[in-house]
Amino acid sequence: MGIASFWKDILFPARCARCRRIIAEGAICEKCYLGIEPYNFLRCGKCRARLPAIMEGLPKSGCHSAWPFILGAATSYKDESAQSLIKSLKFEGIRDAAQPLAELIFQFANTLPPDIFADCIIVPVPLHPARLRERGYNQSELIASLLGGRMNLPVREHILIRTKLTKPQSELRSHEERETNVEDCFATKNSEEISGRKIILLDDVITSGHTLYQAARALKAGGAGKIIALTVAMA
Ligand SMILES: [Zn+2]
Ligand SMILES: [Zn+2]
Numbered sequence: 001m002g003i004a005s006f007w008k009d010i011l012f013p014a015r016c017a018r019c020r021r022i023i024a025e026g027a028i029c030e031k032c033y034l035g036i037e038p039y040n041f042l043r044c045g046k047c048r049a050r051l052p053a054i055m056e057g058l059p060k061s062g063c064h065s066a067w068p069f070i071l072g073a074a075t076s077y078k079d080e081s082a083q084s085l086i087k088s089l090k091f092e093g094i095r096d097a098a099q100p101l102a103e104l105i106f107q108f109a110n111t112l113p114p115d116i117f118a119d120c121i122i123v124p125v126p127l128h129p130a131r132l133r134e135r136g137y138n139q140s141e142l143i144a145s146l147l148g149g150r151m152n153l154p155v156r157e158h159i160l161i162r163t164k165l166t167k168p169q170s171e172l173r174s175h176e177e178r179e180t181n182v183e184d185c186f187a188t189k190n191s192e193e194i195s196g197r198k199i200i201l202l203d204d205v206i207t208s209g210h211t212l213y214q215a216a217r218a219l220k221a222g223g224a225g226k227i228i229a230l231t232v233a234m235a
Contacts, residue, residue, distance in 0.1 A: 039076075040112070043072070043234075122147060122199075123160050140202055144157065159191075
């Protein structure tokens with residue numbers, strides 16, 4: 001251990017995002033992590049109704065089948081451990097939180113038939129370059145890259161871009177404000193990589209769903225095949 005790392009560990013020891021206990025490494029203690037209960041089914045992207053389980057391929061969405069994505073949320077945003085991890089990664093600069101978050105999505109994906117994700121590419125929801133400079137990293141991209149390693153799927157972070165600097169959705173209260181805030185804020189490039197591909201669209205959390213809707217719509221306009229939006233949590 002170097003001197004710098006020694007002092008860093010003494011002055012700023014790693015703490016569990018949820019219970020604040022000092023931990024040897026990472027962003028959450030084992031007890032808090034194991035307390036998170038993952039879901040084990042996919043949902044309609046629009047109304048979030050549970051989709052029927054089938055053994056291969058994707059379920060044919062019974063309701064809202066024209067919606068551009070179906071949803072796989074790993075757990076509830078009401079889960080305090082998951083919520084603490086998401087906030088640490090997004091607002092406190094704790095990059096180590098990406099690892100347990102990617103693991104949660106991996107655990108969730110493992111409860112579904114593996115064919116669902118065969119041949120997918122993973123596309124993280126991008127940040128606007130100005131927001132990226134402010135935060136220093138894109139939290140969804142960190143999770144996507146770890147998840148890609150776990151699921152053995154390629155991550156393509158450059159095919160979806162954010163063309164408008166929007167206000168954070170969390171700062172907006174009304175449904176209408178959130179809807180218009182992100183309208184047409186995405187575009188695609190390198191369409192030969194999108195055309196006909198099945199895509200995992202990855203974000204940390206789905207709240208109103210407007211951001212994922214716009215991102216999925218842009219990918220569909222770029223020729224994407226089926227889109228499964230995977231998120232750590234659903235609010
Ligand atoms: Zn803990
Ligand atoms: Zn529905």
